[in-house]
Amino acid sequence: MQIKIDSLSKVYPNGKKALDNVSLEIGNGMFGLLGPNGAGKSSLMRILVTLMEPSQGNVKFDSFDLKTDRKEIRNILGYLPQDFRFFTKLKTWEFLDYAASLAGIRSKKIRHKKVDEWLEKVGLFDVRERDANKLSGGMKRRLGIAQTLIGDPKVIIVDEPTTGLDPEERIRFRNILSEISQQEVTIILSTHIVGDISSVCNSLALLNTGQLAFSGSPQELIEQARGHVWQVNTSGYEYDLIKEQHAVVSTIPTKDGWEVQLIGDGSKFQNAIELEPNLEHAYVYFMEKSTSLI
Numbered sequence: 001m002q003i004k005i006d007s008l009s010k011v012y013p014n015g016k017k018a019l020d021n022v023s024l025e026i027g028n029g030m031f032g033l034l035g036p037n038g039a040g041k042s043s044l045m046r047i048l049v050t051l052m053e054p055s056q057g058n059v060k061f062d063s064f065d066l067k068t069d070r071k072e073i074r075n076i077l078g079y080l081p082q083d084f085r086f087f088t089k090l091k092t093w094e095f096l097d098y099a100a101s102l103a104g105i106r107s108k109k110i111r112h113k114k115v116d117e118w119l120e121k122v123g124l125f126d127v128r129e130r131d132a133n134k135l136s137g138g139m140k141r142r143l144g145i146a147q148t149l150i151g152d153p154k155v156i157i158v159d160e161p162t163t164g165l166d167p168e169e170r171i172r173f174r175n176i177l178s179e180i181s182q183q184e185v186t187i188i189l190s191t192h193i194v195g196d197i198s199s200v201c202n203s204l205a206l207l208n209t210g211q212l213a214f215s216g217s218p219q220e221l222i223e224q225a226r227g228h229v230w231q232v233n234t235s236g237y238e239y240d241l242i243k244e245q246h247a248v249v250s251t252i253p254t255k256d257g258w259e260v261q262l263i264g265d266g267s268k269f270q271n272a273i274e275l276e277p278n279l280e281h282a283y284v285y286f287m288e289k290s291t292s293l294i
């Protein structure tokens with residue numbers, strides 16, 4: 001599936017411009033949409049899943065047009081929103097069974113088989129009789145992904161999937177998505193956590209204040225930060241100066257001061273070492289560049 005987002009803008013009734021002329025192409029596999037809170041990610045997701053109309057621009061899902069083929073687009077979509085909620089008083093398996101019937105699986109036998117398969121896949125088979133609203137946060141999130149996927153959608157849109165999850169659940173969730181992305185599907189993963197996408201997405205876009213700051217592969221993003229990531233050993237006095245003029249990524253106390261990793265021009269400091277950039281460095285670099293600290 002090829003998703004073509006063309007010159008998309010969204011202005012809310014209060015005048016807030018959440019998306020500003022965003023154009024983007026998304027193909028099969030896992031796509032990361034990265035940006036700080038308020039960047040416009042949820043607005044873009046809501047438009048893609050037909051919950052909200054854009055103020056300008058259009059989107060195509062292969063030959064389906066967002067303006068005219070909303071029903072067809074809904075049929076190929078699976079959406080896991082940020083604030084995914086449960087109906088009360090349904091057991092975990094019943095909840096999935098209900099999701100499967102909403103997805104159009106009529107045969108009870110096929111539905112039950114699918115429910116069991118998905119309970120196994122997301123590691124909830126042992127708690128299938130437990131009330132869905134009594135599951136832990138991580139389990140609820142996994143049940144969320146199972147209900148999103150049980151109807152075999154071609155496009156899967158997941159908004160801030162790991163918010164509030166502990167590191168173990170975060171990795172588990174990432175692995176489930178990564179496994180699914182091996183099939184012929186498009187997964188769009190929106191997040192402000194770089195670690196959510198660094199190991200799993202083959203392409204990504206960076207949104208900041210409604211504008212597209214970057215789109216390409218993680219490696220291309222990383223390359224752009226080359227020459228801008230430095231490690232400096234510094235005393236207390238100099239440290240304050242560094243913080244004022246640079247984006248500081250990490251600070252480790254040493255015998256006589258601090259070892260600081262910064263984004264910007266570190267070459268002017270004594271004993272500065274240029275570092276190999278990683279995705280997190282590159283993300284900070286782009287964010288700082290667009291707020292023009294660099």
Ligand SMILES: Nc1ncnc2c1ncn2[C@@H]1O[C@H](COP(=O)(O)OP(=O)(O)OP(=O)(O)O)[C@@H](O)[C@H]1O
Nearest residue numbers: 012014016018035036037038039040041042043044
């Ligand atoms: N219904 C609305 N009316 C007015 N402004 C809105 C509305 N929804 C979102 N906004 C504003 O639009 C901007 C983009 O919000 P959006 O929720 O799309 O960003 P986000 O990147 O998903 O951030 P978050 O992760 O915090 O949800 C923000 O400034 C937000 O306050």
